[in-house]
Amino acid sequence: MNKIKTLIYTLTTPRHLTPRDGIHFWQEKVLLNLLLVSVVLGFITWVPSVALSIREKLWIVAVADTLFFCIILGLFLKPDISYTFRAMSISVISYCLGMILILTLGPFGAGPVWLFFVPILTGVLLGSRSASWALVINGVTIAGIGILIQLNLTDLLSQFNVKAWHLSTHNSGEKWVVICLNFMLLNILATLSVTTILNGLHSSLQNLAISDKKHRQIFENILDVYFETTLDGIILEVSPSVNQVSGYSQKELKGQSLDTIYHLSDKRKKIVERLIATGHIHDHEICLPHKGGQIQTFSVNAKLIRDETKNQERIIGILRDITDQKAMVKKEKDLEERLNRSRKMEALGLLAGGVAHDLNNVLSGIVTYPELLLMDLPKESPMADSLGIIQSSGLRAAKIVQDLLTLSRRGVITRKVVDLNEIVEQFLRTPEYEKILSFHPHVSVETNLSAGFPFLKGSAVHLQKTIMNLISNAAEAQPDGGTIRISTANRHLDKPVRGYERVHPGDYVVLSVKDLGTGIDPEDINRIFEPFFTKKVMGRSGTGLGMAVVWGTVQDHNAYIDVVSQKDSGTRFDLYFPATNDKIESPPDGTHREALMGNKEMILIVDDVAGQRQIAKSLLERLGYQAVSVASGEAAIQYLESNQADLLLLDMIMDPGIDGLETFRRIRQFKPDQKAIIASGFSQSDQVQKTLALGAGQYIKKPYTIEKIGLAVQKELARV
Incomplete structure (x- = not known):
């Protein structure tokens, strides 16, 4: 039994179509079912029908039945013949059989049933338009038969050995068998056609429901945002995930303009123009505001959809939140830049340390011998001033060497407890500070030394030099005059400072130097701590080692530095030094x-x-x-x-x-x-x-x- 079912299924399943082809698959399947049933049951009907036709000498009927059966058998055995030809052949055969039966057995036999079946069969196999034509033909046929009856022209059929309908009771038993067999055949064919279509439709709907459920689950659970919009920016569809990435719900956005969340209409127009020109965009980055106010970065992949007439219909696409990804890339880039900068500083530090060692040996004679000579010369000696100049020049050179040592991370000699407030105040009384102001007479300095606990361990010399470099930079940044604000404060850190992966939690003394000057160019802000990188006036501001010294001092004091700068709005340097509870040592008495x-x-x-x-x-x-x-x-x-x-x-x-x-x-x-x-x-x-x-x-x-x-x-x- 299973083998028979398998054989029937094989014979009635289209070879080149699948259920995914929709109605075409099921029409082909109905046709194959009809041909198989017609071959099997048609043969059973054909035998008595031909026998009866021969007994009554209805040769036309016998020949027609035989011819039609052979055609149906040929159509079944030759499935490679075009579907349209086979379907039309079935409809034509059905019509011809109906007409023959009406003409031979009268309008009350199986003929009208066949004619009734023709539009149904044609509609199932060829569609509603062909079914309409079949109905028209049926109407014309019925009208024609009515005319024959009205004009008593049915006797004309006798010359074809067809008896008048009212005399057709001869061989009534056999005729009844033929009529019943035809009726059952048509009944089976009509039922099979309709049920096949209905079963196929039911199966397709089930598959469609499964597919729809699957796609609905994907649509509702997708992490990215699926969207459909009109060309003028009206949101037709959007996935629920939009709420997670934007704060807006589906209900808030569907039917609304994209301007609701994308305020840059000019950029949106350019994206649409690009879509129209190329048909798609890939990995295009845009910035959208979250409902809460923060700006997020998204990657857009979109495609232009056209209708059957190739007209532009709508835009579909995927929106992916890459804010965290961009932040991670930036973080990795910053880490790489910091690593490269550290390597560069280390290499330069090694070079600077070696140069400083050799220079210190050379400078010993320049610094020491003038001092020894001055001890032996009277104060009024004409050589005293020259020797003093030589010695002061050597000491200035020694200070530059000290900068190189700071750069090489070998500059902090001793670590003593110092008062940062006092160090700032001491520097503001030094000749170096007066010299800076002499070059910038329109710059004023304000202080707010509010750190209540300003104690840290370090080198007062290097801290003062750091303050000097920061003030010098701030003055240079305000060529037309301005204000430099120096402040100290206490702060507890438990989160990383900008530019650092982590910090040691604890209490810090913060030194801030702020100006309202030209600011630092974004492309330069990562280079300001490099040795010899300077945009200041050479000869006034030093050798280009100032900020490198600041960086080295910060590193040597296990401190952190944060730079905040905006073009034409000024710059602020915040230096975080670890606070200490140790007591300050009493300064030694003056040495004679x-x-x-x-x-x-x-x-x-x-x-x-x-x-x-x-x-x-x-x-x-x-x-x-x-x-x-x-x-x-x-x-x-x-x-x-x-x-x-x-x-x-x-x-x-x-x-x-x-x-x-x-x-x-x-x-x-x-x-x-x-x-x-x-x-x-x-x-x-x-x-x-x-x-x-x-x-x-x-x-x-x-x-x-x-x-x-x-x-x-x-x-x-x-x-x-």
Whole structure:
């Protein structure tokens, strides 16, 4: 039984169509069903019909029945013949059979039933237009038969061996069988046609409902926003997800203009023009305001839809919220820029540190010898002024070197508890501050030092230099005059400062320097901390290291910096320094040169540069010490193996041979109580820290001065 069902299904299923083809599939299926049933049941009807026709010598009927059966069989066996031809053939055969039966058996037999069936069959197979023509033909046929009856012309049929209808009771039993068989055949065909269409329609509707449910679920749960609009911007459809990304509901937007959420009508017109020109847009970015007010970034993919006549009908598309994605990309870009900047600063710092070391060695002679010469010259000597100029020039050069050391992250020598309010006030009393104002006489400075707890650990020198650079920048940004506002405040941080991934939560002292000047160009704001990047007036404002020094100082103090700037509206620098609860140390009393004098203590100078050894030896001997110098760490070890020294003045970097750290380590092995002070053209490096940890007591930075070296030697000799 299953094999028979499978065979029937195969024979009545279109080969080149699927249910997705809609009505065409079901029309083809109805036609195949009709042909199969007509072949099977038609054969059963054909046998008695032909037999009866032969007995009554109705040769036309016998020939017609046979011909029609063969045609139907051929149409069934040749499914490759066009559908239209096969469908029209079925309708024509049905009509011809109806006419033959009417003419032979009268209007009360199976003929009218066949004619009744023709429009139904034609409508099912060929559509309503063809069915209308079939009805017209039926109407004409019925009218024609009526005319024959009215004019008593039915006797004319007798010449074709067709008896008059009123005499057609001959062989009534056989005729009844033929009539019944035809009726049942037509009944089955009509029922099969209608039920096939209805079943197909039901199946299609079920599939449509399933598909609609699936698409409705997608439509209602899609994360992106699906939309349809007219060309003039009226919203026809929008998915519920619009509420999540915009704050507006479907009800608020459907039927409304896009201007409700997209206020830039000119840009919208350009998008529509582009759509009309190309038919689609991909990944076009637009900014839309959320109902709550914040601006969000969206990516639009849209397509222009045309109707059957190729006229522009509507626009459909997808709107995707990429605000977070853009923020993430910007964040990654910022991180990459910061990493590159850090690498660049590190590389420049290494370069600057090396240059600073060599320059400090060179500057030692320029700074120290004029001081020694001035000690021997009377104040009225004509050479005094020249030597003073040489020395002050050397000290200024030493300050530039100090900037390089700050840039190299080796600039903070000591960390003491300082009062930021006091540091600001002290700077405002310095010659450097007066010099800045002299270049900018129309600039005024206002202070609001409201930090109630302004204490931090750091270097007062570097903090003052940072304040100087920030004020200088602010003055330069206001060439026509203006106001610089300097303020301090206390703030607790528990969220990252702009430009930083994270900060250490805690209390901070904030230094703010604000101007109302020209602002910083957006393309320059990420470069302002680069060494030698400057747009200020060279010769007045320095070497281009100012902001690099600020950056280095901030890093050395474990602080954070935030820059807020708008074109022509000014700039504000906020520096966040970690606050401390430690107490401020009392400042030392003023030092006089007589108080620095020694008592013939022996000091061993260890330095690989002959000029540095000579400078140190001259300074120490002038201060009343005995001094011996050697050129290497190995020579120092050899000297101390057979001699005594109250103190070592030990250079950290010596080449070739062992460095200061290794020298002191070896000396400590056989002289564990040996005292030492460290000298270097660098500031506190790792080597310095390790040497101090071994027991060295003081660190001084080249170039030497009498006060600097005298204080360090005195303090170390006095240490127990």
